[in-house]
Amino acid sequence: MSDRPAKQVRKVVEEVYRTESRRILATLIRLLGDFDAAEEALHEAFAVAVEQWTRDGIPANPRAWLVSTGRFKAIDGMRRRTRFDASLAELASQLEAGIHDAQENPDESIDDDRLRLIFTCCHPALSSEAQVAMTLREVCGLTTEEIAKAFLTSPPTVAQRIVRAKAKIRKARIPYEVPSETTLPDRLDAVLRVIYLVFNEGYSASSGESLTRHDLSAEAIRLGRLLVELLPDPEAMGLLALMLLHDSRRAARITRTGDLILLEDQDRSLWNRDQIAEGIALVGKAFASRQIGPYTIQAAISGLHSQATHPTATDWPQIVSLYDLLMQASPSPVVELNRAVAVAMRDSPLAGLALIDAIFARGDLTNYYLAHSAKAELCRRLGRIAEAKAAYKQALGLTQQKPEQRFLEQRLAGLQDRN
Amino acid sequence: MKYLLLVHHDEDAFSAMSETIRKEMLEESVQLTHQLHTKGQYLSASPLHPASTAVLVRVREGKPLVTDGPFVETREQLAGYFLINAKDFDEAIGIALRVPGARIGTVEVRPLIELSGLPTEDC
DSSP: OOHHHHHHHHHHHHHHHHHHHHHHHHHHHHHHSOHHHHHHHHHHHHHHHHHHHHHHOOOSSHHHHHHHHHHHHHHHHHHHHTTTOTHHHHHHHHHHHHHHHHSSOTTTTHHHHHHHHHHHHTOTTSOHHHHHHHIIIIISOOOHHHHHHHTTSOHHHHHHHHHHHHHHHHHTTOOOSOOOTTTHHHHHHHHHHHHHHHHHHHHSOSSSSOSOOHHHHHHHHHHHHHHHHHSOOHHHHHHHHHHHHHHTTHHHHBOTTSOBOOGGGSOGGGSOHHHHHHHHHHHHHHHHTTOOOHHHHHHHHHHHHHHOSSGGGOOHHHHHHHHHHHHHHSOOHHHHHHHHHHHHHHTOHHHHHHHHHHHHHTTOSTTOHHHHHHHHHHHHHTTOHHHHHHHHHHHHTTOOOHHHHHHHHHHHHHHHHHO | OEEEEEEEEOHHHHHHSOHHHHHHHHHHHHHHHHHHHHTTOEEEEEEOOOGGGOEEEEEETTEEEEEESOSSOOSSEEEEEEEEEOSSHHHHHHHHTTSTHHHHSEEEEEEOOOOTTSOOOOO
16 A cells, blocks of 8 residues: 555545534434543544545545444443443443434434534533533534633633533433423523623633634634524524624724724724625624514624724714614613713714713713723713823723723823823 | 422521412422322422521531531522422423422522432332
8 A cells, every 4th residue: 555545545534524523523422422432432433534544445425434433433442341331231232222213314413413512512501611611622623722722721720611511411411402492592592692702702802912812703703604504593693793793893903013993993994895794694684584682783783883984974873773772682781881882973972971971870880991981082072181081090990901901091191192 | 310409598588478479389389299290200399497497417526416507697598399300401400490489599400319229219
């Protein structure tokens, strides 16, 4: 056997691993009923593939071949271990008996398996951190090291989260199922929340020097696409649209040195037109469903910004009415703050300021740096410099992010110059 | 698979509720046990007397220590339990959501460890 076919086969195997391993894993978890056994079986199947495909050629359906090889390897392994653990014998027989029922249409349930995997990883019985770690590890195939790096924690911490989550899935018997119709809306919300959390962690890191961590955002967008493909729910479309529209401004929103650039000051020619077009199309589709949720509304607002060729061309009245809608769908002080800023743009800074002061007067958002920063900006526009300075200083004391701190310091310095 | 649903609530708030409402909740719980029973999911259930009736028992270095409860002052106390059969966690969670106590307190859903060698129930 020459070296070349071996090399070529290795390349094919690597490509199949890249594109298919997550799907194969999802199916193996269902067939074997265990995450760890499925992972082990997956790796064994690929190891066998390198050997056998070189000798016998590449099978017509590599995915089906890998699923069935992985499964047989797992059953073999259990049989070998029955010498030490008798309970495995019964399990192995059960798994073997199940082969004939499930093998007729190996491709039919593959999408269901991926959905099952997503819903199990985002099960509400798992902590939010565990949901994120499990989703990135099992659905996206990131390594523990990559997840730890992205979330600025240590690999052992992430590994422990995953081990605990898997133990909980096994011991409490968290089902590997797409939720029933009655619980689906709630469960889908949890999935969307995990995806958006991953996106935001990538888009605006919660601490540290670098403001954007592109890998995580790209991963979240990939997840969003997968979800829309598997379960075309309007809010899943809304979330994907929202992420695409935010991400379209990536190149324009920070300077070379990592400083933040406000929407109104961004070079709009740097915005990614393809992402904007896709995002706006998705918003249209989601709105057409007439089941309009918070992600879709936020995406619609973002889309209006994207469509304005110049800040002065922004459709503020439309944005304010979308915020009104958002206040009905998902009321929160942060939404109220954003609405106040939009009102300031539509009517006057004074009108916006009154709304922000009303939020503060209620005791809300007093520790939220963006609220103080927004107030400072409106005071500056009104020429109330002393108040603006005080609000910027308060904002500065409330953020740990270096780029945001630099941004606020610059704003503050700008005021000093004027005075 | 067996799950234990532990119903916790604020005893003071519960005793402040009207007699009629408390009776209604108890009846609803009893109804739930019957609904579970028809599906073969009921194993056992009971409300508990208030935590003030409890006693805490420990043995340290062979010495018995008996003190009055509750162990720690928490806002919610254990008020009752349901021991059920469910096919998986989601089914158990679905049943827990039907426990009346979930509306005023918290229901903790705990999977049981299957242990062999215990005396079998013949009730």
